[in-house]
Amino acid sequence: MTKNTKSFVLPLTFIGIMFFAIGFALGINSLLVPVLQKSLGISNTASYLIIAATFIPFLVFGYPAGLTIKAIGYKRTMSLSFFIFAVAFYLFILSASQESFPLFLLASFISGAANAYLQAAVNPYITILGPLDSAAKRISIMGICNKLAWPIPAIFIVWLLGKDVSLIGIEDLNKPFIIIICAFVALGIMAFFAPLPEVKAAGEDESDEKTDASFYASRKTSVFQFPHLLLGCLALFLYVGVETVSLGTLVDYAKELGLEGAANYAWIAPIGIVIGYICGIIFIPKYLSQATALKICSILAIIGSLLVVLTPSHISIYFISFMALGCSLMWPALWPLAMADLGKFTKAGSSLLIMAMFGGAVVPTLYGWLKDIATPQQAYWLCLPCFLFILYYGVAGYKIRTK
Template sequence: MTSNNKTMIPLAFIGIMFFAIGFALGINSLLVPVLQSSLQISNAASYLIIAATFIPFLLFGYPAGLTIKAIGYKKTMSVSFFIFAVAFYLFILSANGGSFTLFLLASFVSGAGNAYLQASVNPYITILGPLESAAKRISIMGICNKLAWPIPSIFIVWLIGKDVNQIGISDLEYPFIIIILAFVILGIMAFFAPLPEVKAEGEDAPADNAADESNSSGKTSVFQFPHLLLGCIALFLYVGVETVSLGTLVDYANSIGLANAANYAWIAPIGIVIGYICGIIFIPRYISQATALKICSIIAIIGSVLVVVTPSDISIYFVSLMALGCSLMWPALWPLAIADLGRFTKTGSSLLIMAMFGGAVIPTVYGWLKDACGPQQAYWLCLPCFLFILYYGMYGCKIRK
């Protein structure tokens, strides 16, 4: 088998897994407005569904890293899909019982599955090839991921035959049964997938190894890498604002009275996919990962301002500009943050997975702001987040001592 084929086959399987991640997270875009109307809960309460999906990243990020060390990347991926299947069974019980508490539990279990899957696929795709081209590989995976976000809303609306504002929680059982079967099949497929185990440069080097050329030589703790710790903060903010851009569109369209609200779920993924395509073309041949991060941060800053200062029926389209800015943040942040970690690579990756807890905090704050000052003005929340990410791309990622 050629070297190219050895890379392409794992890329194809990992692409399917990234699609599954996007699909599982995209469910929230539909659940938020459905729960608001069916259970008569506040905006802040409904956005706890998204929070419950991301809290497990904080709790299970490190255990996921230990699991990977114990059983390897591939088996951890397989386990994650079976956790997803359990989560969607709990969603069915939640819908049948009309229990918001059980919905939160189902979202939490789904988040646990996502934490294990993210902890395995992201470092895997990063170290599958040269680090300087990691953003290109992650961009390819990102296209698979982000195109999946709007599909649950559109699929369920099509399957049930009702618009979002007409769907009740009792309508969700049949679609969720289909989703459970799909995740069980993915779990079996992942277990038998031809995915070789991979290791980062210097990962097996002992602590006192003088030949270790990574920045980990002489280090005794993962917390001695400032560029990693600042990267965790940047990733925390990025995951939060990207989740806002992807997860609030259907609710925002519904809130401002736009017809066929589910169709607006495509706005942000289109912007992100355009950015990913640019990443595939330009990184690293024409621009570096750090330069891509700076450019995207500036675009996102402009988009976040335009979302709140333009008329509401127009402003929703500027979410795509905000999403375009988000597009290359993940592909750039991840390799910049784990660069030169050597034997601390798996532990550093676990910290980055834990930083995805931002997807719980930022959307919840958005929900509170929406209750307090309206859905459009709540998007001001994104501006300071993008400003910090710009700082990391300009200075933070360069701090090595």
């Protein structure tokens, strides 16, 4: 381990904790959906609005989050996000006491806002914390922290309450949510005092005129003048949507197929994603460039989506793991490719990418609509054009800035 690598270990550890917190906050939805269905007697469609409410804030707060980072820096924005999380979970407690579904939606929206602020800070931070050509490797490590956190909230709450998920009501949520509030407040304090250097991308300092990034960006007057960034935002929009479909539809699809123990099929996508992340850590950048990894993953995802819709239904569900494996390195590769050479527009570009995560609300909703008018299996055709565009971006889209 070189001296330079050692200097990144402590910041990477703190950022890893924050990525874990992101996964934890999103993973709480897997418990809230069935609990709200049981306790409030709402429909499946209504309960899934909880998930939509956590993604809408990425569109609303993506740009303000970038302004906040510009004003107070990455570290203080990370700290602020944890305190917003604490407010959101207090509202969850209030929602439970009043048995108010609209208040649950508001709490989810505020939790999503906290997530938007935290993601806007940690993703560009980990991208520019070290050489750009190894950014996908660092993001892959963070991705493992994130994905492993998704099942933790349900496991923790079930263990704490000593009840199966089917027996938990909203009246049981106070105790675990109070503990979660305390944890987020502690994380906010930790983030504020964490030894995280305030980093800048090449050319982000307007006084730095010697870098290639500064020369390229100096001729621009708006963040919207970077075509590789705008195409990257669309690719990220589609990626977040199809990954949410691969992660969020497994149990429902297994039920539709009449498979026994439908809940057990939830492991298919996360395992595929983690395998991909591990490959990213091993092969990027020593053996694979970020663009090559994106192309390979896009092809795997395309093959997977075709196999899901074309194979016999009772085995098609297993090929969702190919889709998930393909999704794994899309996030780590898209960020550095889209943010390359933004110079002084780095923070604004990061805001646009965060806003693009709104795809997590749109694409799954389209999947549900297709499921209503066709069949659950045929609805997965939606993923194919999404992966084809991401492949285009990995082949040619990101290169537009060099022309």
